[in-house]
Amino acid sequence: xxxxxxxxxxxxxxxxxxxxxxxxxxxxxxxxxxxxxxxxxxxxxxxxxxxxxxxxxxxxxxxxxxxxxxxxxxxxxxxxxxxxxxxxxxxxxxxxxxxxxxxxxxxxxxxxxxxxxxxxxxxxxxxxxxxxxxxxxxxxxxxxxxxxxxxxxxxxxxxxxxxxxxxxxxxxxxxxxxxxxxxxxxxxxxxxxxxxxxxxxxxxxxxxxxx
Numbered sequence: 001x002x003x004x005x006x007x008x009x010x011x012x013x014x015x016x017x018x019x020x021x022x023x024x025x026x027x028x029x030x031x032x033x034x035x036x037x038x039x040x041x042x043x044x045x046x047x048x049x050x051x052x053x054x055x056x057x058x059x060x061x062x063x064x065x066x067x068x069x070x071x072x073x074x075x076x077x078x079x080x081x082x083x084x085x086x087x088x089x090x091x092x093x094x095x096x097x098x099x100x101x102x103x104x105x106x107x108x109x110x111x112x113x114x115x116x117x118x119x120x121x122x123x124x125x126x127x128x129x130x131x132x133x134x135x136x137x138x139x140x141x142x143x144x145x146x147x148x149x150x151x152x153x154x155x156x157x158x159x160x161x162x163x164x165x166x167x168x169x170x171x172x173x174x175x176x177x178x179x180x181x182x183x184x185x186x187x188x189x190x191x192x193x194x195x196x197x198x199x200x201x202x203x204x205x206x207x208x209x210x211x
Contacts, residue, residue, distance in 0.1 A: 057167060058167040124155055
């Protein structure tokens with residue numbers, strides 16, 4: 001039931017956001033803040049809407065339901081704080097997970113640390129645009145003990161870029177008849193396209209493990 005509700009919320013985010021605006025008024029800013037914060041801050045919530053929510057929120061802002069600049073500031077802060085909390089959760093629990101769970105080998109932890117030393121910056125930024133990975137990347141950065149000052153700088157860049165691109169795309173293009181008439185298709189296309197890197201990486205990993 002919960003999964004079905006979540007799927008419906010993601011696929012019909014426009015209807016649900018309209019309901020939120022109608023029933024919560026100015027508190028809708030807080031509701032959207034919490035959704036983005038949870039989606040980026042908790043590893044148990046990777047399927048919460050992100051890209052599509054920002055796009056549709058931008059469309060509603062173009063119709064006067066939100067102040068787009070205020071919304072941008074609030075959601076960027078939510079994304080930055082979410083990743084930071086996720087990082088510290090990974091940093092605090094990471095060593096404990098590898099120490100107590102035999103499934104997670106110590107060598108995996110060392111590989112994770114080495115990876116984030118070399119590629120952590122671009123990973124944090126690129127992960128913003130990939131669902132599921134977006135939720136796990138900061139957690140893994142914490143597990144890998146990526147230096148927080150370095151993580152934070154890329155966190156800010158990624159958060160601002162992610163929120164700006166989708167929110168303002170909805171704001172500036174949401175009034176176009178084509179976008180209005182095909183919004184559900186566009187949302188579905190965004191979800192599918194953003195999941196392609198995950199699917200390709202999974203297929204690549206499976207192929208290597210089968211050799």
